[in-house]
Amino acid sequence: MLGYIVKRTLLLLPTLFGVSIGIFLMVRLLPGDIIDILLGGDITASEEVKQQAREQLGLTGSYPEQYWNWISGAVRGDFGDSLRNAEPVSAILRDSLPITLELVFLALLIAVVVGIPLGVISASRRDSASDYASRLGGLIGVSVPNFWLATLLLLFTSKVFGWVPPLTYVSFFDDPLTNLSQFILPALSISVFTLAIVMRMVRATMLEVLGQDYVRTARAKGVARRKVIYRHSLRNALIPVITVVGFEVGVLMSGAAIVEIIFGLPGVGNQLLQAIFNRDYPMIQATTLLIAIVFIGFNLIVDVLYGILDPRISAEA
Secondary structure, three states: OHHHHHHHHHHHHHHHHHHHHHHHHHHHOOOOOHHHHHOOOOOOOOHHHHHHHHHHHOOOOOHHHHHHHHHHHHHOOOOOEOOOOOOEHHHHHHHHHHHHHHHHHHHHHHHHHHHHHHHHHHHHOOOOHHHHHHHHHHHHHHHOOHHHHHHHHHHHHHHHOOOOOOOOOOOOOOOHHHHHHHHHHHHHHHHHHHHHHHHHHHHHHHHHHHOOHHHHHHHHOOOOHHHHHHHHHHHHHHHHHHHHHHHHHHHHHHHHHHHHHHHOOOOHHHHHHHHHHOOOHHHHHHHHHHHHHHHHHHHHHHHHHHHHHOHHHHHHO
16 A cells, blocks of 8 residues: 555656746746736836845746746745735745635535435435435535635625624634634635536436445345445445545635635735735745646545545555
């Protein structure tokens, strides 16, 4: 198993290298001169001022030299300073990353804890009222935009219950109840789509597994129905579901960006959108790279879970 994990980790390094090159070129190949964009087209800016701005952004020298300076600094945790407030980008990300990770974790938890049982119930009671209700709920879930649902939940709780989540971020370690009350609505907003996808995927894979020969054999031997479903069928049905959950991390990270703004959470997504609005290129580069690392890390966890659920996978690797 250890060899399988090491091999999967090494295979992710070329991916991360390619992503870093893509992010590097993304900024430098934008149409027009970035310096002119940052200076707002100020025709009075001297060449000396423009040169200083280029040096600050690390835009002097050849592309290989620029890339090496940027990536070597990133490896050391030095992403430069934000152009918006002159603060170190690493310090901003250190404060904002836990917020987004908590939001994504809660959303995944809701999607998995609710979606998997609904999918199992829908598959084991095919064409029943609960099956039709689950399928209808899944169809609605994949159709509702998360930013619309976030706004609707915020309006509903404020108008009906006279309650809104706290506006100032509170750490879970400082006050768990206040923190959860602040995160529950945003997490629900971005989890609905993933929940629906998980439910539909579990239903589809469970229906396929329940039709396998070994399941029919277990039933013929008199094995209890619950045991057949949860011990013999669900474990094999979860392998493709885990794949979907791993890819849904990217969906949750992108959905978190807008939802964080709606609820005033200073997470990574919020910081990225603010950086885009302010053309804060050091912040854009660092935030995009960080999101890519998180996404790649989650997919590594998915690969490890493959080996746990089906030892044949790790043995073949």
